[in-house]
Amino acid sequence: MSLLSLANVSVRYGRLTAVRKVSFAMKEGEILFITGPNGAGKSSLLRAIAGVTLPANGRIDFDGHDITGRAPEDIARLGISMVPEGRDVFGGLSIEENLMVGTGMHSHERGWRARAQNELAAVYATFPILKERRHSQAGLLSGGQQQMLVIGRALMTHPRLIAIDEPSLGLAPNITDQVYERLIALQKERKLTLLIVEQSSTRAMLVGGRMMLMRGGEILLDGDARALGQSEAMQAAYFGYGDH
Amino acid sequence: MGASVIRRTIATPVFLSLLLVAFAVTAWAVGSRPFNQTIIDIFLQVIFVVGLWIFVGNSGVISFGHIAFACLGGYVAAWTTIKPMMKGNAMPGLPDWLMGMEIPFWAAAGLGAFWAALWALIFGLVLMRLSGIAASIATFAMLAMVNSIYSNWESVTAATSSVVGIPIVRTVWPYLIAAVLAVFVAWAFAISRHGLALRAARDEPTAAAASGVNISRMRLIAFVISAAVMGMGGTLYAHSIGVVTPDTFYLGLTFTTLSMLVVGGMGSLSGAVIGVLILSSLIQVLRWLEAGVQVGASTFALPGGVQEIALGVVMILILMFRPAGIMGNSELNLPNRRSDKAGQPAPTRVL
Amino acid sequence: MGQILQVVFDALSLGSLYALAALGIALIFGVMKLVNFAHGDVIAFSVFALLWPSVDAVAIIFAGNLPWFLLIPFVLAIGAGLSVLSEIVVFRRFRRANPATMMIASFALGFVIRYFLLMLFSSRPKSISLLPALSQPVEIFGARIPLLQLITILITMAVLIGLTAFLRRTRFGLEMRAAAENFTMARMLGVRANRVIMGAFALSGALAAAIALILGSQTGTANIMMGANVMLMAFIATVIGGMGSLAGAVLAGFLLGAIATVMQTILPPDARAFRDAFVYGAVILVLIFRPQGILSARGTKERV
Numbered sequence: 001m002s003l004l005s006l007a008n009v010s011v012r013y014g015r016l017t018a019v020r021k022v023s024f025a026m027k028e029g030e031i032l033f034i035t036g037p038n039g040a041g042k043s044s045l046l047r048a049i050a051g052v053t054l055p056a057n058g059r060i061d062f063d064g065h066d067i068t069g070r071a072p073e074d075i076a077r078l079g080i081s082m083v084p085e086g087r088d089v090f091g092g093l094s095i096e097e098n099l100m101v102g103t104g105m106h107s108h109e110r111g112w113r114a115r116a117q118n119e120l121a122a123v124y125a126t127f128p129i130l131k132e133r134r135h136s137q138a139g140l141l142s143g144g145q146q147q148m149l150v151i152g153r154a155l156m157t158h159p160r161l162i163a164i165d166e167p168s169l170g171l172a173p174n175i176t177d178q179v180y181e182r183l184i185a186l187q188k189e190r191k192l193t194l195l196i197v198e199q200s201s202t203r204a205m206l207v208g209g210r211m212m213l214m215r216g217g218e219i220l221l222d223g224d225a226r227a228l229g230q231s232e233a234m235q236a237a238y239f240g241y242g243d244h
Numbered sequence: 245m246g247a248s249v250i251r252r253t254i255a256t257p258v259f260l261s262l263l264l265v266a267f268a269v270t271a272w273a274v275g276s277r278p279f280n281q282t283i284i285d286i287f288l289q290v291i292f293v294v295g296l297w298i299f300v301g302n303s304g305v306i307s308f309g310h311i312a313f314a315c316l317g318g319y320v321a322a323w324t325t326i327k328p329m330m331k332g333n334a335m336p337g338l339p340d341w342l343m344g345m346e347i348p349f350w351a352a353a354g355l356g357a358f359w360a361a362l363w364a365l366i367f368g369l370v371l372m373r374l375s376g377i378a379a380s381i382a383t384f385a386m387l388a389m390v391n392s393i394y395s396n397w398e399s400v401t402a403a404t405s406s407v408v409g410i411p412i413v414r415t416v417w418p419y420l421i422a423a424v425l426a427v428f429v430a431w432a433f434a435i436s437r438h439g440l441a442l443r444a445a446r447d448e449p450t451a452a453a454a455s456g457v458n459i460s461r462m463r464l465i466a467f468v469i470s471a472a473v474m475g476m477g478g479t480l481y482a483h484s485i486g487v488v489t490p491d492t493f494y495l496g497l498t499f500t501t502l503s504m505l506v507v508g509g510m511g512s513l514s515g516a517v518i519g520v521l522i523l524s525s526l527i528q529v530l531r532w533l534e535a536g537v538q539v540g541a542s543t544f545a546l547p548g549g550v551q552e553i554a555l556g557v558v559m560i561l562i563l564m565f566r567p568a569g570i571m572g573n574s575e576l577n578l579p580n581r582r583s584d585k586a587g588q589p590a591p592t593r594v595l
Numbered sequence: 596m597g598q599i600l601q602v603v604f605d606a607l608s609l610g611s612l613y614a615l616a617a618l619g620i621a622l623i624f625g626v627m628k629l630v631n632f633a634h635g636d637v638i639a640f641s642v643f644a645l646l647w648p649s650v651d652a653v654a655i656i657f658a659g660n661l662p663w664f665l666l667i668p669f670v671l672a673i674g675a676g677l678s679v680l681s682e683i684v685v686f687r688r689f690r691r692a693n694p695a696t697m698m699i700a701s702f703a704l705g706f707v708i709r710y711f712l713l714m715l716f717s718s719r720p721k722s723i724s725l726l727p728a729l730s731q732p733v734e735i736f737g738a739r740i741p742l743l744q745l746i747t748i749l750i751t752m753a754v755l756i757g758l759t760a761f762l763r764r765t766r767f768g769l770e771m772r773a774a775a776e777n778f779t780m781a782r783m784l785g786v787r788a789n790r791v792i793m794g795a796f797a798l799s800g801a802l803a804a805a806i807a808l809i810l811g812s813q814t815g816t817a818n819i820m821m822g823a824n825v826m827l828m829a830f831i832a833t834v835i836g837g838m839g840s841l842a843g844a845v846l847a848g849f850l851l852g853a854i855a856t857v858m859q860t861i862l863p864p865d866a867r868a869f870r871d872a873f874v875y876g877a878v879i880l881v882l883i884f885r886p887q888g889i890l891s892a893r894g895t896k897e898r899v
Contacts, residue, residue: 105785
């Protein structure tokens with residue numbers, strides 16, 4: 001059974017259709033890259049899954065629950081953790097406070113505080129720089145550190161699926177390498193399901209996994225990242241050759 | 245082709261004016277004093293709401309301060325039209341040239357418009373540098389500032405006491421003419437280069453900024469013109485009741501004016517006018533009920549305050565269920581064969 | 596020396612009022628971008644809750660006869676309750692509306708509350724004697740300070756310290772601060788929107804009630820318009836404090852209190868009546884040079 005499935009999901013802003021009848025499904029533990037040019041509707045799709053934008057129609061299911069149009073906090077509580085584009089850290093909060101915000105969703109469970117502390121230790125072990133600077137304001141961190149912070153913050157909620165919007169945006173290539181290395185290690189360790197949006201397909205080809213290409217609000221291609229990345233169809237679809 | 249030009253140019257203000265003329269003719273035909281006064285109130289309210297619309301409707305910035313301009317205009321009536329002898333008692337601090345002045349009401353209305361526009365220019369140079377919510381709050385501060393000055397400047401405004409002796413104008417026609425004038429001024433501004441640029445900036449702020457449109461200058465122009473209309477309205481208001489106090493032109497009138505604009509629809513001039521007509525009717529019915537109605541042997545009367553409560557509730561409900569107001573962004577116009585307005589953009593459902 | 600001290604105390608107590616009100620405005624603005632024009636009417640309502648409805652000039656004290664240790668929590672609960680009720684009945688439906696629409700809705704709601712009071716109590720100010728023991732003066736370093744002024748300052752300090760501790764040390768406070776910085780992101784981390792917003796409204800309403808108690812004791816009158824002026828100063832404080840920044844709002848509140856008190860002292864007697872007009876003028880001047888406020892908050896800049 002699939003963990004996340006979308007059926008005919010459309011997203012509209014006024015008269016503009018950003019996502020047009022998109023359907024796909026993800027299995028638990030899968031890594032899926034969604035690539036495509038600017039304005040393809042990738043971020044809108046993620047926002048619809050996270051419940052931030054109401055889909056105009058279609059249905060989204062997660063782990064057996066219909067989450068279409070549910071509140072973002074309910075979706076988060078079901079186990080989808082969203083890392084939006086632009087690394088939305090709470091700039092005025094300390095790093096540790098940033099990490100702790102999401103742990104409250106388990107506060108009805110027994111022993112959640114102890115578990116949150118374990119989780120915190122695990123995140124600090126993965127990203128030692130965060131531990132070093134844990135009492136400084138998150139707004140003062142560098143771009144790469146902020147990216148690590150938001151990934152760590154997503155992990156703190158103990159999600160089953162993490163959706164990340166452009167983790168490499170504005171980062172130097174070697175920092176991006178670091179971020180991905182940690183991310184993939186975590187994915188293996190925890191059997192996480194990863195949904196990653198990137199503009200280019202190079203990262204997907206390096207990491208491997210499944211890749212979809214979006215353009216004009218539609219999914220044009222879907223397949224193995226490495227195989228697709230080298231195909232001519234990919235190039236053509238990305239740049240829109242042969243459309244007109 | 246010809247029809248289309250008319251449609252785009254003067255059809256809307258002509259329609260709205262005809263609507264107002266119909267009201268005036270009804271009042272004249274009925275010939276009852278209270279009804280006459282009601283129609284005058286409606287015309288004054290049209291002037292205020294249309295004046296407010298010139299700024300709010302085009303710039304998209306909510307102003308809580310425009311009634312301050314009506315206040316400026318109202319006191320111009322007191323300064324220039326009361327008999328010099330009476331003026332000396334109430335406002336001994338006026339300069340001699342103003343003390344001796346006694347001009348007809350229409351000249352006072354012109355002066356009121358000018359005086360309000362002048363202050364709008366001064367205030368606007370500062371306020372128009374702000375945007376969004378900060379600008380709205382600053383307009384509110386402007387209202388409080390003007391009210392505070394007029395409530396305390398004993399020798400020139402008689403402070404909070406009523407200034408009486410303003411010649412009362414009882415026929416509907418001058419108010420009709422002023423309301424029609426306000427409608428045409430508003431329309432002329434809306435279809436002018438500045439009005440179009442301002443509305444484009446309202447809808448697409450990023451694009452407008454990128455295209456080099458000087459938004460604060462456009463807003464300033466709208467602010468000054470709308471203040472002039474409010475000032476004229478304020479002077480005429482004073483002439484309709486013969487008295488002014490600073491609190492006549494404060495939160496109560498601000499609330500009424502804003503609620504009419506919201507209910508009618510901030511996006512369209514027709515909305516502004518229709519909002520006045522609808523809410524004024526509602527207010528009339530409620531006033532009548534507050535005064536008491538004979539039902540059989542007993543008198544049924546609503547307690548005072550119900551009028552404002554009802555207005556507030558209507559306003560909240562409209563904002564909840566039809567935030568663009570009754571008219572939305574469309575204008576009263578000749579029927580259009582191409583239905584290019586059918587697909588109103590749905591409100592963006594983004595948090 | 597005594598005179599300077601007097602001015603300092605005047606400035607601090609007036610500033611306390613403005614700071615408490617600004618905090619109430621900024622708390623709600625922070626979590627839902629609502630400029631709450633009904634805040635002043637919550638202040639008025641909290642005072643009138645102590646009276647029995649009547650349109651006579653003499654107030655019929657009702658709950659106002661409670662001993663102070665019951666009276667204060669009662670008024671705070673009334674303020675918080677009305678504020679939360681306004682959230683549930685009105686503002687919840689505007690969650691997805693733009694800030695301008697919400698602002699107008701709050702303006703309308705304020706009028707509904709005000710005229711509800713007018714309907715029950717008439718628009719005439721009523722004299723009330725609230726906590727009369729507090730109007731005696733005390734002598735500090737040669738300055739005669741009304742006890743109430745001293746208590747106002749102390750209570751404000753206590754509220755500010757308590758609120759800071761609440762925001763910094765509790766889970767709810769953490770969620771609230773996160774929500775104030777980036778509401779959507781906080782929700783995506785599972786922070787319950789309704790809970791945080793209701794918490795903000797409850798706190799804001801309790802702050803309004805605290806102002807009501809202070810104003811009522813200070814002036815000895817209950818007036819349906821009594822909150823309007825404080826609210827306006829609070830708006831201005833939140834703007835120059837940088838919309839949504841709590842610390843900025845408080846600082847700006849004290850600053851306004853200081854400006855107003857100094858104006859009162861240095862202006863010639865004829866011009867003192869125009870004190871508030873001068874304060875608004877000074878604020879407008881500040882805004883020319885710092886349109887984003889004195890302390891602009893991170894992440895709360897308006898998005899275009």
